[in-house]
Amino acid sequence: MRSTALRMRASMLLAATLLPFSALADTVYLQLTDVGSEVDSSGLTAATVAERTRYGIEEALKTSSTQAILMDPQHEGAPDVTVSAKVTRAGEKYRLTYQLTTTHAPVRTKTLSYDFANPSLSDKGSVVMAQAVLTEAEKLEAAGQETPVATGTDEVPLAQADAPMAEGLGQDSTGRELESEAPRRRGRGQTNLDLGLALGFNSPSGIFGGELEYRVTPILGLNLSAGTGAWGFRVGPVARLYPLGEVRTSPFLEAGMSFNMGTTSTTTLTFGDESEVYTTEKLFTPVATLAVGMRQSMGPMYLGLRAGWGFRLREDNWTTSDGRDPNLFDALDIGTSQHGGFLASVTLGVTLF
Structure with missing residues (x-):
């Protein structure tokens, strides 16, 4: 009985001694x-x-x-x-x-x-x-x-690989899903660069213009809008937040600035055989914009809709050529061509990358 107990103790001691070496092996x-x-x-x-x-x-x-x-x-x-x-x-x-x-x-x-x-x-x-x-x-x-x-x-x-899939393995450094076997299909809402033509009212891209947008991450886009408006050429940077990321129908929130470069307008009044021309200078005017919208992917193309509000940051943004007070037609022209208030636009474009 005693010899059996000694053998068991010796076996346990040997196992404890060899355990670290078996792990190192x-x-x-x-x-x-x-x-x-x-x-x-x-x-x-x-x-x-x-x-x-x-x-x-x-x-x-x-x-x-x-x-x-x-x-x-x-x-x-x-x-x-x-x-x-x-x-x-x-x-x-x-x-x-x-x-x-x-x-x-x-x-x-x-x-x-x-x-x-x-x-x-x-x-x-x-x-x-x-x-x-x-x-x-x-x-x-x-x-x-x-x-x-x-x-x-x-x-x-x-x-x-047949190794266990780890979180983030199928993503690049911006968080986009990788497609190792096939190139990215742009029709699913994934994009790196958008280029579009826009029609709008009071929008950052003007009455008619264009938009270029670079998608920094799936939820953040940097947009540059430019076009012609009633207050002259207009250009502005815009940041867009896409809460749902790169999906076919992707709503967004945007905030930005719109810089109106100004223009010159003339009014001609005729009394009998006499005519008089009045000139009004429309000056540089910055406008802050906030809007909501939606980007709808359509294969390699997309449709963008936007609605929001513009906040004019300058009020003394016009002057008459001779320093006179504006006449009725001048006041009507200035009031209807100012950039500010409700804005809306529709954009049709293509995904370049």
Whole structure:
């Protein structure tokens, strides 16, 4: 009885002693080797990509179940898996490709690719990519412990790798959904740049004009409107907030300024055989605008509707050529051509990108 108890205690002691070593046996040693960039951008240089990759791996290891260690280049000893990175262009987007290679026979490789629109790597994107790299590195190392059947190179888009999908993996640095396999379909409301022709009343684009809008993020657009109005040429910057993001029918709130450059109007009064011409100078007038509207996507085209109010920021915005008081016709012209009050417009345009 006593010998049995001693054997049990010895077994427990041996298990407790070997447990840390068994955990270390599953640790994957990674080393970042070759990093290159074919893109002329300060945010995607080889040094920046290397720094972003190391940051992502270090942050991912804090929450990952993968037992891995990122080795320094000066670290003694050979890594289990080497990681190389390269940035190239993929049409209008950028592509970051990671290649993982085991250092022991049989050599196994795995290629992961990540497409994005902005010439930079965000913290979130770096961590998400690193999580996929760690998962694939662990799989490669585990496969190396098995009897190989065949070896080869698999190239898998990072957004569709068989690693568990993490939040933000299918997004670029602005928050837009990535489409790795097919180009973006503009008919679903997604856009980077809109160009349209507008008809309006008191609108920032004038009676007739145009609008150019750049979508900074899915919910924020920067719009430049310009056109001709009753108070001369008009131009103004506008910011639009799209609460629902890039959807087919997307309502928006907008605020901006409209700068009326002014013009000259004349009134001719005829008495018998005599005529007299009166000239009124319409001066530069800024107007603040607030409006609500809706953008309806129609394939590569879109329809925009807007209604709101203009707040004129200058009242002494006219003068007569001879300093006289305006006559009845002058007063009527000034009163009806001022920019301010209710505004509305309709825009028909095309999504360029």
